[in-house]
Amino acid sequence: MQQAAISTAPACHRKINTPDPLPRFAPHSESLGNGRYQLAFQVDGIHCARCIWAIESALAKADGITNARVNMSTSRLLIEWQGSAAQADDYAAIVQSLGYALTPANITPTAEPQDKFLLRCVAVAGFAMGNIMLLSVALWSSDQTLMGIATRSLFHWASAAIALPTIAYAGRPFFRSAYAALSHRRTNMDVPISLALILSCAMSLFETIHHGEHAYFDSAVMLLFFLLIGRWLDARARGKARENATSLLSMMQGTATLIEGTAARAIAIKDLREGMRLHIAAGEKIPTDAIIESGSSELDTSLVTGETTPHPVSAGDTIYGGTINLSAPLIAQVQKPSDQSLLADIVRLLEQAEQGRARYVRLADRAAKLYTPVVHTLAASAFAGWIILGGMAWQDALLIAVTTLIITCPCALALAVPVVQVLATGWLMKRGILVKSGDALERLAAIDSVAFDKTGTLTRGTPTLLTQPDHPDALQLAASLAVHSRHPLSLALCAANTQSLLPLTAPREETGCGIEARWQGKWLSIGRRSWCGDESAPIDPLQELWLEVEGSQPLRFTFSDPLRDDATAITQKLQAQSLTLHILSGDRADVVIDVANTLRIPHYRAACLPADKVRILEQLRTSGHRVLMVGDGLNDAPALAEASVSMSPASGMDITQNTADIVFQGSRLAPVAQALTMARFSTRLVKQNFALAIGYNCIAIPLAVAGYVTPLVAAIAMSSSSLLVILNAFRINRIKD
Numbered sequence: 216m217q218q219a220a221i222s223t224a225p226a227c228h229r230k231i232n233t234p235d236p237l238p239r240f241a242p243h244s245e246s247l248g249n250g251r252y253q254l255a256f257q258v259d260g261i262h263c264a265r266c267i268w269a270i271e272s273a274l275a276k277a278d279g280i281t282n283a284r285v286n287m288s289t290s291r292l293l294i295e296w297q298g299s300a301a302q303a304d305d306y307a308a309i310v311q312s313l314g315y316a317l318t319p320a321n322i323t324p325t326a327e328p329q330d331k332f333l334l335r336c337v338a339v340a341g342f343a344m345g346n347i348m349l350l351s352v353a354l355w356s357s358d359q360t361l362m363g364i365a366t367r368s369l370f371h372w373a374s375a376a377i378a379l380p381t382i383a384y385a386g387r388p389f390f391r392s393a394y395a396a397l398s399h400r401r402t403n404m405d406v407p408i409s410l411a412l413i414l415s416c417a418m419s420l421f422e423t424i425h426h427g428e429h430a431y432f433d434s435a436v437m438l439l440f441f442l443l444i445g446r447w448l449d450a451r452a453r454g455k456a457r458e459n460a461t462s463l464l465s466m467m468q469g470t471a472t473l474i475e476g477t478a479a480r481a482i483a484i485k486d487l488r489e490g491m492r493l494h495i496a497a498g499e500k501i502p503t504d505a506i507i508e509s510g511s512s513e514l515d516t517s518l519v520t521g522e523t524t525p526h527p528v529s530a531g532d533t534i535y536g537g538t539i540n541l542s543a544p545l546i547a548q549v550q551k552p553s554d555q556s557l558l559a560d561i562v563r564l565l566e567q568a569e570q571g572r573a574r575y576v577r578l579a580d581r582a583a584k585l586y587t588p589v590v591h592t593l594a595a596s597a598f599a600g601w602i603i604l605g606g607m608a609w610q611d612a613l614l615i616a617v618t619t620l621i622i623t624c625p626c627a628l629a630l631a632v633p634v635v636q637v638l639a640t641g642w643l644m645k646r647g648i649l650v651k652s653g654d655a656l657e658r659l660a661a662i663d664s665v666a667f668d669k670t671g672t673l674t675r676g677t678p679t680l681l682t683q684p685d686h687p688d689a690l691q692l693a694a695s696l697a698v699h700s701r702h703p704l705s706l707a708l709c710a711a712n713t714q715s716l717l718p719l720t721a722p723r724e725e726t727g728c729g730i731e732a733r734w735q736g737k738w739l740s741i742g743r744r745s746w747c748g749d750e751s752a753p754i755d756p757l758q759e760l761w762l763e764v765e766g767s768q769p770l771r772f773t774f775s776d777p778l779r780d781d782a783t784a785i786t787q788k789l790q791a792q793s794l795t796l797h798i799l800s801g802d803r804a805d806v807v808i809d810v811a812n813t814l815r816i817p818h819y820r821a822a823c824l825p826a827d828k829v830r831i832l833e834q835l836r837t838s839g840h841r842v843l844m845v846g847d848g849l850n851d852a853p854a855l856a857e858a859s860v861s862m863s864p865a866s867g868m869d870i871t872q873n874t875a876d877i878v879f880q881g882s883r884l885a886p887v888a889q890a891l892t893m894a895r896f897s898t899r900l901v902k903q904n905f906a907l908a909i910g911y912n913c914i915a916i917p918l919a920v921a922g923y924v925t926p927l928v929a930a931i932a933m934s935s936s937s938l939l940v941i942l943n944a945f946r947i948n949r950i951k952d
Contacts (some may be wrong), residue, residue, distance in 0.1 A: 223589050229579065240307045245554075251281070251296070252303070253296075254294055255289065255320065256317045256319060258315050258317060258596075260395065269403070271285060271440075280294065294306055314663070328788060333388060333447040340440040343381035344436045349529065368850070378436050382436065387403045398609070407621070411620040415617050416616070418431070429610035429611075435667055441931050444934065471502040471503075472482075472494040474494055474496070478508045479494055484502045487549050488590070489551060490549060491549040496543075497545050505534055505550050506547060507545055508580075510543060512545055513525035516535075567778070568790055590620060595616070597920045622918075623915070623916055634940070642902075642948070646886060648886045648890050656898065659894035661859070665797070666831075666832065666835075668798075673884070676776070677707075680773075686770060690708070691762070693772060695739075696730050704774055705730075705760075718734075720733045721912055727801055727824035727825050729742015729747055730741060730744050738761070742761065754803065755805065757773040760772045779882060781885055785884040790815075796816045798820070799832075801823050802821060807821035828851065846861070847863060855875050861877070915928065
């Protein structure tokens, strides 16, 4: 983006004058290919939905931005744009010009943690409140006649001496945020809070100077104390919600042991490059994706698969970053840099899910836009109405206005969705289930049907060669063709072959049918019976591939691919939840019927091409059904895209290639039921949170305008509403598998 584009933008977009140069963010941007880039920031200063709306609205007007999304619970901003990496600094300048501090999300800030600063402010306000209450007891227990004007004024001045410095110091979290917003021509939740504190102190000081009775220094300090407690507890709760992403990011930091010849030295994990050799000691975490050169051990792969049983590995096996070496030392060669590893992919998927625009997130965004004009209009109307229509003294009317400013709370509404999203995706991630789309759980909760692919979904997806033709070159020829496919049966052929591959020319895959190529002037084909096999041959329930050499009789290979261990239990569990199950498979009818009878699934279709699966899903959708498609993320991409929501079992190598909304690891089918359980529960929590937030404001605001609520009660109520929403979301952690 050119500099001229920034200079002509609205005032809130222009760079602020500062003696310090802006940090350079461009080196931290990540290329997505085709001139697209993305960068995640940690944003300091986000307190309410209005802050999120201000940042996203400003970035939406910038040239090149294709997506800009802030997650309130994690305070992370993800920007995607078309252009060059250098534009990252211009986009950062836009956000900084709004008064927010930025650091790249992969860099730990050096500033003092916000919760410690808030805790210190809480301590100062609490200490001052305890002392000022000693003076207030005397004021509350007598009147001006008994105490005398001079004594009452002395107590008021003593209270002012305690309250004013306390509010000036401990009120900084609110004052700084409000000043930053107003100085850049915007507002946030801290503006009415700061206005309420200043008005209450100003009125109290005015009354003290004129020997009046409406001095509320004690109430102002107590108000600040409870507001700070709410802000600190809110920060702590959000910190708990951020633990999943933070713990994953911490795994990408630290050092690894690099082997150079016969010597070894420590190297930062972020500096690892492909081809480097590592020594991984027993008990050490795997720093990035690598291939074992020597040694045998067991790994804790719970981060990747969700399974706690140790997984044995030996030379030639691929190991993934974030897993833990349990038993013995290993020598491994780096396969990917840490920022391209499976662990980095998981972090990115979590980030994408948390940034997603679910329907309820969009609703909260629209409410945030209305917050500032509505709350200030209500407060001003209450003040004017009580003076003009109610004949109330301006001091009492001002207290009602202050109460109205404080009690209206958009935070509960803003936190209703993101806290639930973060906790839900974290719960699923611990079980090897990765959510790629922000509204996937919302869509999953609404399904009434589940369609399964068979191979690699209901079955283990790792078939083994059972029988082969009595021909000396059959397996070598078949493997030479199969190496060009990622189909599980093709992989099984390659695994069984021990001979060198033949040099084929012009290999080509016919989607849903097989692969063909030329060899020694003849066409070779391998695939399904109807494409290159003998359709008159006897039929049995075994899986098969047929090899045809031009001018010769087709040859048959058979395979064994058992069902996943828990396939029967999970399909029965889903049917018990009134879900209609379907099998959509490309295999022969007898194979599909055998699996359907074993699992007692009444609806099945065999010999389906990818287009057939899409057509069937379209028919279900037009009939009013909402379908979850569970299938291989590579072979069933069209069907996955057509379904209401999709899940895919995938190896670590396939995670970012899948078109599925949700990817699950491991050898079990249980993640399908777990994801559905979490989707329904989290959607119920979101609805409850919205009801709590809306109900609170509908009750609290009229009471405040009517004068039935004091500023102190308003502060407690406002903080409590946010905490109630957060605590309700934390019920997710109580769900068992």
